[in-house]
Amino acid sequence: MNDKRPVNLDIGTIQLPITAYVSILHRVSGVALFVISGLFIWMLDCSLASDESFTALQGILTHPLVKLVLWGMLAALAYHLVAGIRHMFMDFGVGETLEGGILGAKLVLVIAAILIAFAGAWVWL
Amino acid sequence: MAVTNVTSFGRSGLSDWIVQRVSGVVLTIYLLVIAGWLLLTPEVDFASWKALNSGLCIRILTVFAVLSLAAHAWIGMWGVLTDYVTVRLMGPKATLLRVFLQLGMIAVIFVYVVWTVAILWGK
Ligand code: HEM
Numbered sequence: 059m060n061d062k063r064p065v066n067l068d069i070g071t072i073q074l075p076i077t078a079y080v081s082i083l084h085r086v087s088g089v090a091l092f093v094i095s096g097l098f099i100w101m102l103d104c105s106l107a108s109d110e111s112f113t114a115l116q117g118i119l120t121h122p123l124v125k126l127v128l129w130g131m132l133a134a135l136a137y138h139l140v141a142g143i144r145h146m147f148m149d150f151g152v153g154e155t156l157e158g159g160i161l162g163a164k165l166v167l168v169i170a171a172i173l174i175a176f177a178g179a180w181v182w183l
Numbered sequence: 184m185a186v187t188n189v190t191s192f193g194r195s196g197l198s199d200w201i202v203q204r205v206s207g208v209v210l211t212i213y214l215l216v217i218a219g220w221l222l223l224t225p226e227v228d229f230a231s232w233k234a235l236n237s238g239l240c241i242r243i244l245t246v247f248a249v250l251s252l253a254a255h256a257w258i259g260m261w262g263v264l265t266d267y268v269t270v271r272l273m274g275p276k277a278t279l280l281r282v283f284l285q286l287g288m289i290a291v292i293f294v295y296v297v298w299t300v301a302i303l304w305g306k
Contacts, residue, residue: 089263092256092288099249099295103302105229106236112229139214142207149204180222 206251
C-alpha cells in the first residue's frame, strides 16, 4: 500500500464551521442544565423554607467562588435558551440557507454573550 | 412501520419533537416571569419573594415549568444517550449501560418534580 497517500484525520487541521460550534454548545449546555436544575430547585427550597434559610442562602451567594458557579449556571441557561429559540425559528424554515445558518449562529453567540454579560453584572453588582 | 422504543418519552418521534418545543416555550415563559420580577422588584427579600410564590397563579406556572422540565430533559437526555452510549461506539455492554443511565435519569427527574411540589405545598 502507498504510505504517502494523504490522510486528513488530524483533528487539529479540520476546521469546524461556526454552526457546528453553536450546535454542540446547545447540546453541552442542555446536559449541563439537567444537573444545574437540581441546584436551582435547591435554591428555590432554601429561599422559601424559612426566613433563616433565605438569609443563609443569601450568605452563601456572597462567596466569590459561589458567584462564579452561579454565573456559570446562568450562562448555560442563557445560551441554551437563545440557541433553543433559534432552533424553533429554523423549525419554521427561517434561516435554513447556508448564509442564514451562519448569520443565525452569529446572532446566537452575540445575543447569548450580551445576556451572559448582563447576568454577570447582576451576580456581581 | 413505526419504530417504538420503550425508553423514549412519547409514542413517536413527532410527538417527542412537539413536546420538546412546547416545554421549551413554557420554561422560557417561567424564566422571563421570574427574571422580570427579580429585576423590577425594588426590595427583594424573604417577605416579597414568599408573597410572590404564595400566589396560586405563580404556583401553577411553577408546576407547569417543572413538568415541562421533566418532559424536556427526558427527551433531551434520551437523544444524547442514544447518540453516544451505543453498541457501535462502546461495544456490547452499551445497551445495558444506557438503560441503566436512562433509569437513573428518570429517577432524578422524578425527584425534581416531587421536590418542587413539596416546596410549594409541603409543610
Ligand atoms: C432548564 C432546563 C433545560 C434542560 C435541562 C434542557 C435540556 C436539554 C437537552 C439535554 C436537550 C438535548 C440536546 C441535544 O439533543 O442536542 C435539549 C434540547 C432542546 N432544548 Fe432544552 N433544556 C432546558 C431548557 C430549555 C429552554 C428554556 C428552551 C427554550 C428555548 C429549550 C429549548 C430546546 C430545544 C428547542 C431543544 C431541541 C434541540 C433539538 O431538537 O435538537 N431548552 N434541552
